Amino acid sequence: MRDVVRAVVAGVAPDELPVVDGLCRFDDATVVRRLGGSGERREPLGFGAGEIVLLVTPVVWPVLNELGQRLVTRTADAAEQRAGTVLRRLFRRRQAPVEVPPLTREQMAEVRQLVVTASEKRRLSRRRAEEIADAVVAELALAETSEPHAPPAVGGSDDDRG
Numbered sequence: 001m002r003d004v005v006r007a008v009v010a011g012v013a014p015d016e017l018p019v020v021d022g023l024c025r026f027d028d029a030t031v032v033r034r035l036g037g038s039g040e041r042r043e044p045l046g047f048g049a050g051e052i053v054l055l056v057t058p059v060v061w062p063v064l065n066e067l068g069q070r071l072v073t074r075t076a077d078a079a080e081q082r083a084g085t086v087l088r089r090l091f092r093r094r095q096a097p098v099e100v101p102p103l104t105r106e107q108m109a110e111v112r113q114l115v116v117t118a119s120e121k122r123r124l125s126r127r128r129a130e131e132i133a134d135a136v137v138a139e140l141a142l143a144e145t146s147e148p149h150a151p152p153a154v155g156g157s158d159d160d161r162g
Contacts, residue, residue: 004100
């Protein structure tokens, strides 16, 4: 997810990249809490970037985090129904960074709408909101296609023996 956030910010608001890079040293819950709110900062980011006006990062990171959490929760709920409370406890303890699995076309549309809504809540224009949303969806689609599907073969092919 962090790679998608960084790629989107690099594409639509490159001046916010130092903030994204600084936030990467925190866990996702801390980042979302620090970026949360109506856009008026009460809590410092924690690395001296208080004078930078953030417009894109506080939209993209929380939306993708929420999406990832929802998908993990759905997976955990389905697993719990099959295996009981042991798996639920394991999922609740997990503090790994949120990862967004491959999404369906309907889920991509939902993500796009979430980003547009979050952007407009932060008083961005509809055009800018749609630009950010399109960038998020494009990065999610690219991330899905760039993941390796199988590990490379060990030992080479028969043609390499010679």
